Amino acid sequence: MNADLPANSADENLESDLENIRSVLGERDSGQPPQLLDTAVLNTARRELEDTGKTKRGRFSLRWLSAFATASVMILALGILVQQEQESVPVSNGDAEATLLQESAGKESAAESPQKRSMMKDHDQAPVTAASRSNEFKLQETASEAEQLNEEADETLPPEQWLQQILLLKSTQQEARLAEELAAFTAVYPDYPLPPELGD
Amino acid sequence: MRKQSDEDLMRAFAGGSIEAFEELYSRHRTALYRYVLRKAGDTSTANDLYQGAWEKVIRGRNKYRRSFPFRAWLYRVTYNHVMDYYRQARPAAETHPDELESEIPGPDKQTEIDIRILRLKRAIRRLPPEQKDVLLLKLESGLSLDEIAAVSGMKRETVKSRLRYAVDKLKKSLREAELRSNHER
Numbered sequence: 038m039n040a041d042l043p044a045n046s047a048d049e050n051l052e053s054d055l056e057n058i059r060s061v062l063g064e065r066d067s068g069q070p071p072q073l074l075d076t077a078v079l080n081t082a083r084r085e086l087e088d089t090g091k092t093k094r095g096r097f098s099l100r101w102l103s104a105f106a107t108a109s110v111m112i113l114a115l116g117i118l119v120q121q122e123q124e125s126v127p128v129s130n131g132d133a134e135a136t137l138l139q140e141s142a143g144k145e146s147a148a149e150s151p152q153k154r155s156m157m158k159d160h161d162q163a164p165v166t167a168a169s170r171s172n173e174f175k176l177q178e179t180a181s182e183a184e185q186l187n188e189e190a191d192e193t194l195p196p197e198q199w200l201q202q203i204l205l206l207k208s209t210q211q212e213a214r215l216a217e218e219l220a221a222f223t224a225v226y227p228d229y230p231l232p233p234e235l236g237d
Numbered sequence: 238m239r240k241q242s243d244e245d246l247m248r249a250f251a252g253g254s255i256e257a258f259e260e261l262y263s264r265h266r267t268a269l270y271r272y273v274l275r276k277a278g279d280t281s282t283a284n285d286l287y288q289g290a291w292e293k294v295i296r297g298r299n300k301y302r303r304s305f306p307f308r309a310w311l312y313r314v315t316y317n318h319v320m321d322y323y324r325q326a327r328p329a330a331e332t333h334p335d336e337l338e339s340e341i342p343g344p345d346k347q348t349e350i351d352i353r354i355l356r357l358k359r360a361i362r363r364l365p366p367e368q369k370d371v372l373l374l375k376l377e378s379g380l381s382l383d384e385i386a387a388v389s390g391m392k393r394e395t396v397k398s399r400l401r402y403a404v405d406k407l408k409k410s411l412r413e414a415e416l417r418s419n420h421e422r
Contacts, residue, residue: 047401051400051401051404054404054407054408055375055376055400055404058357058376058404058407059376061353061354061357062354062357062358062376062377068267068270068271068274068377069266069267069270070266070267070270070284070287071284074270074284074287074288075262075266077288078262078288078291078292078295079255079258079259079262081288081291081292081295082250082255082258082259082262082295083255085295085296086253086255089253090253
């Protein structure tokens with residue numbers, strides 16, 4: 038009957054006695070829990086499972102919400118950082134490019150016009166917020182500005198050089214440009230003596 | 238379909254299956270109730286203890302380790318619950334043997350079997366607590382010696398010797414009661 042008891046006579050007697058006792062006790066005693074008790078226990082189990090389910094759902098939503106908030110803040114912070122970096126890098130590059138172009142332009146022109154100086158000054162003092170334009174746009178703008186400065190430098194050549202160019206126009210018989218350049222020259226240098234070839 | 242083990246059912250219940258618990262409960266309800274009833278002595282206390290024990294099982298479902306036999310765990314929880322009850326609220330007065338004798342009606346009202354049952358119950362109640370625990374776990378719940386050892390925290394050999402002492406005492410007291418009864422007649 039019970040495998041855990043060794044099979045000697047004493048243990049067999051014990052098993053037999055236990056069986057007798059069990060049979061006597063079981064004759065009148067049903068030993069069943071009342072139905073109400075069964076219902077109460079099963080209801081407790083159901084309630085516990087329901088409560089746990091609610092708690093788990095509640096905890097999950099809270100955890101999800103806090104994780105979402107943390108992720109949002111981090112993404113926002115990263116976005117701001119990246120944007121700031123993008124804004125600061127073109128400014129320095131643009132300035133360097135402009136400086137180089139200005140230097141080359143300065144070499145070509147011996148005398149800077151007041152207009153050019155003023156433009157250079159404006160460019161140097163340009164607020165950092167203006168650098169929020171794109172890098173490409175800034176480079177184009179700087180290049181065109183340099184071209185303009187070069188043209189201006191050409192227009193305001195030293196009188197000897199300018200006169201040589203005018204003489205060159207005369208020798209190539211470009212009468213229209215010759216007249217324009219000569220008028221411009223006399224406007225800039227009204228007291229400068231003109232060579233005899235241009236005198237008449 | 239293969240019958241699921243108690244351990245699997247308990248795991249499923251911990252995972253949220255009420256059906257698993259219903260199956261588990263139907264398997265153990267009778268034996269556990271008989272054990273508690275015999276231990277408590279009266280139906281009212283037994284009902285409270287029985288319900289309380291199951292509530293502890295339900296609430297402790299996540300603490301249950303599958304490596305431990307479920308039946309031993311169930312009776313350990315119940316055993317501790319009953320012990321706590323008697324430690325905290327020891328019954329106002331333990332039933333006196335003379336009162337028990339008066340429970341037995343006269344021969345004209347009861348059959349021979351009823352008298353034997355009542356005498357046996359009385360003899361069990363009079364056993365020392367440690368012997369009574371072992372006997373009830375064996376008799377009412379059908380636990381093995383190893384399971385009783387796991388439930389009560391005793392060694393297997395201790396369980397076996399206490400069981401033997403308990404049975405010997407029951408036999409002796411029943412024999413004495415029968416002799417007394419025969420003498421009175």
